Amino acid sequence: MTLRVSIATIVIAGSCAVASAQAPEGAAVYEKTCATCHANPAADTRAPSRETLGQFSPESIVTALTTGNMFRQASGLSDAEKKAVAEFLAGRAFGTAPPLSNVGRCASPAPPMTDPGKGSNWNGFGGTVTNTRYVPADKGRLTAPLVPQLKLKWAFGYPGVTSARSQPTIVGGRLFVASESGEVFSINAKTGCTYWAFHAQSGIRSAVSVGAYKGPRGTAPFAIFFTDFEGTAYGVDADSGKQLWTRKVEDHPMARATGSPTYYNGRIYVPMAGIGEEAAGARPNYECCTFRGSVTALDANTGAVVWKTYTITEEPKKRGLTKEGVQAWGPAGGGIWSAPTIDARRRVLYISTGNGYSDPQQSTTDAVIAMDLDSGKIKWSAQPGTADVWMMGCKAENPDNPRCPAKQGPDHDFSASPMLGKRTNGSDILVIQSKSGMAYAFDPDKAGAPVWQYRTSEGSGLGGQWGGAIDDKNVYFGVNGTLQKTPGGMRAVKIDTGEEVWSKAPADKLCGTARGCSGAQGAALTAIPGIVFSGSGDGGIRAYASDDGTIVWQFDTNRDFDTVNGIKARGAAMDGPGAAVVDGMLYINSGYGGLVGRPGNVLLAFGVD
Numbered sequence: 001m002t003l004r005v006s007i008a009t010i011v012i013a014g015s016c017a018v019a020s021a022q023a024p025e026g027a028a029v030y031e032k033t034c035a036t037c038h039a040n041p042a043a044d045t046r047a048p049s050r051e052t053l054g055q056f057s058p059e060s061i062v063t064a065l066t067t068g069n070m071f072r073q074a075s076g077l078s079d080a081e082k083k084a085v086a087e088f089l090a091g092r093a094f095g096t097a098p099p100l101s102n103v104g105r106c107a108s109p110a111p112p113m114t115d116p117g118k119g120s121n122w123n124g125f126g127g128t129v130t131n132t133r134y135v136p137a138d139k140g141r142l143t144a145p146l147v148p149q150l151k152l153k154w155a156f157g158y159p160g161v162t163s164a165r166s167q168p169t170i171v172g173g174r175l176f177v178a179s180e181s182g183e184v185f186s187i188n189a190k191t192g193c194t195y196w197a198f199h200a201q202s203g204i205r206s207a208v209s210v211g212a213y214k215g216p217r218g219t220a221p222f223a224i225f226f227t228d229f230e231g232t233a234y235g236v237d238a239d240s241g242k243q244l245w246t247r248k249v250e251d252h253p254m255a256r257a258t259g260s261p262t263y264y265n266g267r268i269y270v271p272m273a274g275i276g277e278e279a280a281g282a283r284p285n286y287e288c289c290t291f292r293g294s295v296t297a298l299d300a301n302t303g304a305v306v307w308k309t310y311t312i313t314e315e316p317k318k319r320g321l322t323k324e325g326v327q328a329w330g331p332a333g334g335g336i337w338s339a340p341t342i343d344a345r346r347r348v349l350y351i352s353t354g355n356g357y358s359d360p361q362q363s364t365t366d367a368v369i370a371m372d373l374d375s376g377k378i379k380w381s382a383q384p385g386t387a388d389v390w391m392m393g394c395k396a397e398n399p400d401n402p403r404c405p406a407k408q409g410p411d412h413d414f415s416a417s418p419m420l421g422k423r424t425n426g427s428d429i430l431v432i433q434s435k436s437g438m439a440y441a442f443d444p445d446k447a448g449a450p451v452w453q454y455r456t457s458e459g460s461g462l463g464g465q466w467g468g469a470i471d472d473k474n475v476y477f478g479v480n481g482t483l484q485k486t487p488g489g490m491r492a493v494k495i496d497t498g499e500e501v502w503s504k505a506p507a508d509k510l511c512g513t514a515r516g517c518s519g520a521q522g523a524a525l526t527a528i529p530g531i532v533f534s535g536s537g538d539g540g541i542r543a544y545a546s547d548d549g550t551i552v553w554q555f556d557t558n559r560d561f562d563t564v565n566g567i568k569a570r571g572a573a574m575d576g577p578g579a580a581v582v583d584g585m586l587y588i589n590s591g592y593g594g595l596v597g598r599p600g601n602v603l604l605a606f607g608v609d
Contacts, residue, residue, distance in 0.1 A: 024081040026088025033077070034085070050089070057160035057181035058093070059203035059229075061086035079253060090160075101159075103566030106193040110186065113222040113238045114172035116210045121171045122580040124209040125260040125524075126467070129342035131417040133469040133578065134527045140581040142608075144530030147543045148553045150586060150606040154192035157567025159183075162599035164589035165205035167260070167524075167577030169224075174238070175587065176224050177603060178204035184226065186241060189582065192564035192605060196241035202228035207339070207577070210238060211263035214301045225268045225300065227257035233270050233296075235303055245303035249296040254280060259417075260339040262349075264373075267306060268298040269342075269349055273335035278357055281403060282393035284324045288403055289332035289357035289391070290316045295340060295349065297376060307376035311336065311353050311364050319359065320402035328402035330358030333389070334365045337464065338417040343428075343444060347373045350420065350444075352432055354413035356389035359405050365389075368418050368432060368442060382448030384440050388412055390461075412436035415464030416524070420444070423496050424473065431495070433465045433477050441475075441498060452498030456491045457481045463596045466576050467524030469532055474501055474546065476532045480522030482596055488519030490534060490544055502549040509538040510556045516573070516598040524578030533586070535574030537597060541588055541604075557590040561602050572600030584608060 065082045087093055116123045120139050127133055137143060158164055158179045166178035175187040180203035186195040206227050213223045222238040235244040250272045259271035274291035281288035293311035311334035319328040333356035341350040349371045356365040367383040388409035398404035412435045419431045429451060433439040437459030441451040456477045463482030468475055479489040488506025493499060511517035518537035526533045532544045539558035542551050557571025571590030575597050579588040585607045591600020
């Protein structure tokens with residue numbers, strides 16, 4: 001298996017027609033859409049052979065056709081056709097578990113789970129429910145003087161995938177991480193050996209959250225909570241890997257879970273995005289658009305829905321017929337790409353939203369929204385920019401085409417979680433960075449009133465900004481800017497005022513002339529006292545001194561790794577998830593094949609001798 005070949009090249013642009021079978025059969029879809037390229041891969045060196053494709057999971061193949069860098073070419077395939085060809089290529093049914101390798105299995109059972117609220121833990125996407133991505137010394141147990149001594153301790157390979165998008169969660173000495181193949185692994189955080197694996201019905205790109213649930217005998221054991229790509233949430237016992245419940249939280253065919261669920265006080269808060277409808281809207285026969293972003297609150301014990309709130313409160317209405325006679329709908333959009341943030345003192349949940357898909361423009365797209373924790377009622381929203389309704393294939397202005405916005409927006413989503421930090425006087429502040437290159441601070445005591453704003457870069461409609469970090473004085477931002485001439489770089493500003501402390505250009509790229517090599521730094525940052533960690537599209541993980549931005553340590557992941565579980569694994573682009581620091585160790589994924597980035601499939605663990 002050659003992991004340098006992206007599964008996103010399943011369909012080669014311009015050379016494969018789109019199938020339209022009413023009752024798709026995998027072999028027929030393959031022959032009609034893909035065989036020209038993959039039966040003769042020598043004709044195009046980017047096209048892996050049929051045999052190579054067979055080594056990937058059906059879930060990762062579907063992900064590639066849905067959100068990979070060939071999703072435009074595959075937008076004419078129905079979900080049924082994508083699943084059919086994926087099952088044909090992989091040789092097994094979608095949602096079925098592959099056999100778990102005996103290589104790297106733990107020799108003894110894991111000790112019972114401990115309370116995730118105690119000890120040295122990184123829980124969920126942001127480490128804590130405030131999503132500041134900051135680890136104090138007593139929790140991380142990794143100090144700035146030790147960082148230059150970090151060495152690779154072990155590597156774990158994700159089987160059958162080309163991206164490592166699920167950020168690891170570490171609680172009670174256990175590491176939980178998911179995969180786009182639908183696997184969730186329970187791993188010994190010190191050694192990397194595997195305790196158990198659970199298989200979901202679809203691929204997973206969100207992080208796992210750990211929390212208590214009420215057991216059958218009234219006990220209070222712990223569970224892990226996550227959402228698969230197609231919008232089903234799961235509760236799984238943390239000790240045994242046994243499924244407790246599942247709940248489909250969104251039925252829209254284009255709904256996809258990218259943001260991680262957040263556990264707080266017996267409830268799971270599940271965000272939902274609408275990946276694919278912006279692309280599907282380019283098809284002349286698609287009635288676009290009807291998806292609306294949402295948050296669903298679930299009972300952690302049973303998975304029962306407590307409340308559900310849409311980011312766009314107005315239901316889509318008919319907006320006219322296209323020239324093909326297809327009904328157009330709106331408003332739509334406002335997907336939630338990131339994990340919700342919890343404000344326990346105010347009993348508020350904060351989320352951020354993406355762009356609109358169809359007119360009319362809404363005040364809750366590209367916005368930060370505050371919802372009541374108990375009821376889901378929207379308390380306020382802050383929209384620093386306007387006029388961002390974006391649809392693939394539309395012109396700058398579209399006065400006579402209801403499928404498109406009247407004016408095409410820049411596609412400047414918020415893809416990061418709002419960070420709930422503290423100013424130096426102890427008062428709270430909300431900070432977030434946008435794909436536009438702007439960072440904003442809001443006052444949660446004044447219904448999201450603006451505090452300051454700072455331009456990190458010129459921004460880019462391609463590539464997310466997945467999260468900054470906040471310590472006791474500063475806020476730190478990576479620069480993605482995929483479409484800029486020189487993407488990448490780091491910024492630090494004062495948390496009180498947004499005044500720049502330092503600014504660093506992107507470091508020399510480690511990936512050289514490799515296809516897709518980029519210095520973009522869109523991956524979420526992680527801070528410890530004196531240090532900020534940033535993963536880059538060039539495959540490098542770097543530690544910046546927080547006082548002046550000097551790089552004090554870096555590691556090049558662009559290579560093959562020997563793994564504790566015997567899976568062939570390679571590092572490459574780093575985007576999306578950031579580093580997790582726990583108990584003197586640092587954990588980070590490498591590999592981000594898709595619309596941006598280069599393929600890889602490895603989890604790396606670093607420590608100090």
